[in-house]
Amino acid sequence: MLIGELAELAGTSPRTLRYYEEHGLVRARRDANGYRQYDDGELRVVHEIRTRLASGFALDDIRPFVACLRAGNSAGHVCPDAVAVLRRRIAEVDDYLGRLTEVRERLHDQLSQALEQESPCRMRP
Amino acid sequence: MLIGELAELAGTSPRTLRYYEEHGLVRARRDANGYRQYDDGELRVVHEIRTRLASGFALDDIRPFVACLRAGNSAGHVCPDAVAVLRRRIAEVDDYLGRLTEVRERLHDQLSQALEQESPCRMRP
DNA sequence: GCTTGCCTTGACGCCGGTGTCAAGCCGTAC
DNA sequence: GTACGGCTTGACACCGGCGTCAAGGCAAGC
Numbered sequence: 001m002l003i004g005e006l007a008e009l010a011g012t013s014p015r016t017l018r019y020y021e022e023h024g025l026v027r028a029r030r031d032a033n034g035y036r037q038y039d040d041g042e043l044r045v046v047h048e049i050r051t052r053l054a055s056g057f058a059l060d061d062i063r064p065f066v067a068c069l070r071a072g073n074s075a076g077h078v079c080p081d082a083v084a085v086l087r088r089r090i091a092e093v094d095d096y097l098g099r100l101t102e103v104r105e106r107l108h109d110q111l112s113q114a115l116e117q118e119s120p121c122r123m124r125p
Numbered sequence: 126m127l128i129g130e131l132a133e134l135a136g137t138s139p140r141t142l143r144y145y146e147e148h149g150l151v152r153a154r155r156d157a158n159g160y161r162q163y164d165d166g167e168l169r170v171v172h173e174i175r176t177r178l179a180s181g182f183a184l185d186d187i188r189p190f191v192a193c194l195r196a197g198n199s200a201g202h203v204c205p206d207a208v209a210v211l212r213r214r215i216a217e218v219d220d221y222l223g224r225l226t227e228v229r230e231r232l233h234d235q236l237s238q239a240l241e242q243e244s245p246c247r248m249r250p
Numbered sequence: 251g252c253t254t255g256c257c258t259t260g261a262c263g264c265c266g267g268t269g270t271c272a273a274g275c276c277g278t279a280c
Numbered sequence: 281g282t283a284c285g286g287c288t289t290g291a292c293a294c295c296g297g298c299g300t301c302a303a304g305g306c307a308a309g310c
Contacts, residue, residue, distance in 0.1 A: 004256065014257085016298065033306060035257055055228045059297075077235045078242060086236050093229045097222065103180045104218045110202045111211050117203055129286065139287085141268060158276060160287055184266075251310100258305070268294090275288070280281100 001038040003028075010046040017046065023059050025049055025066050045069055048076045056093070061085050126163040128153075135171040142171065148184050150174055150191050170194055173201045181218070186210050 003014045010017075020026040021036075026045055028036035045066055052062045064085055065076030073079060077086055128139045135142075145151040146161075151170055153161035170191055177187045189210055190201035198204065202211055 002256075013299080015300080018259090019298065031257095033257070035306085053297080055231065056225075075235075075238075078239045083236065083239050086232060086239070090229065090232050090236060093225060093232065097225055097229065100181075100218060100222055100225070104215065104222065106180065107211060107215050107218065110200075111208065111215060113200075114203045114208050114211070127287075138268075140270080143289090144267070156287095158287070159289095160276085178267080253310085254308090256306080256308105258303100260302085262301085263299080264297105265295100270291105270293080272290085272292105273288100276286085278284090278286105280283085 001040065001042075003036045003038070006038045006042060006046065009043055010050065012046070012050065020046070020049060020059075025059065025063060052076075057085075057089060061089065126165065126167075128161045128163070131163045131167060131171065134168055135175065137171070137175065145171070145174060145184070150184065150188060177201075182210075182214060186214065 001009075003017055007014045007017055017026055017036075021028060026038075026042055026049070028038050028042070031037050048065055048069055049059075049062055052065060053059070057065075064079065064081035068079035068082045069076045071079065076082060126134075128142055132139045132142055142151055142161075146153060151163075151167055151174070153163050153167070156162050173190055173194055174184075174187055177190060178184070182190075189204065189206035193204035193207045194201045196204065201207060
């Protein structure tokens with residue numbers, strides 16, 4: 001499979017696949033041309049990367065998930081390294097959720113205060 | 126008040142204050158030197174900016190809050206323009222909270238699945 | 251031989267808030 | 281005079297995941 005075909009199948013671009021390869025996530029053999037030749041299994045790898053990215057993982061954090069897939073596992077998150085990253089990420093998300101919830105409450109308070117106060121820019125003399 | 130002093134009082138840097146000015150948020154007169162001279166009221170403005178930034182507002186979105194303060198209001202969020210931004214931001218935060226909560230649940234599921242499955246990288250023959 | 255379409259590497263752009271360095275002016279203290 | 285600290289503008293660096301353009305090689309059809 002050439003890069004354009006894999007990109008099409010994975011719903012992304014050749015540029016993106018080269019970027020993943022540059023960061024050690026996707027692998028390709030080379031034709032005599034120099035063209036990248038991909039195994040069919042790389043499609044699952046790319047899918048793993050895309051879904052992890054969409055979940056907020058950084059590329060570096062996705063590496064163990066890909067390694068886990070390559071080791072032949074049915075899912076990328078069943079290996080110890082991946083579990084470690086998973087725990088860390090969950091902690092980050094929980095933390096972020098906490099702070100974001102606080103922010104949300106502050107903003108809600110400000111909104112209701114602004115509405116009940118109804119003083120649109122000192123319109124009352 | 127010179128820029129260094131205001132930066133100190135506001136817990137930030139001269140560089141940052143110049144950036145805010147460049148984006149039309151902070152104002153300063155100029156000494157014969159060319160040195161920026163700040164009114165005492167600018168400290169509140171800078172505080173407003175810093176707290177809004179910490180709440181996830183972008184600089185451009187903070188402009189109406191600053192304008193509201195300059196108009197003499199006791200808080201930056203009581204003017205119509207600011208309220209509009211506030212509503213929009215609340216919607217964004219709510220949306221983000223929703224997606225982040227979904228992500229969190231997926232990750233939790235993956236973690237518990239990994240733990241109960243206890244197949245650390247195909248260790249079982 | 252020429253066009254067309256795939257591929258290659260290399261490199262800059264973006265976003266947003268700030269750090270940081272350069273080169274130079276200003277005022278005060280020694 | 282000179283050393284020092286504060287100020288000025290201008291401009292590059294950073295982070296991360298790409299988009300995008302440049303310049304060129306390769307294969308296939310006419």
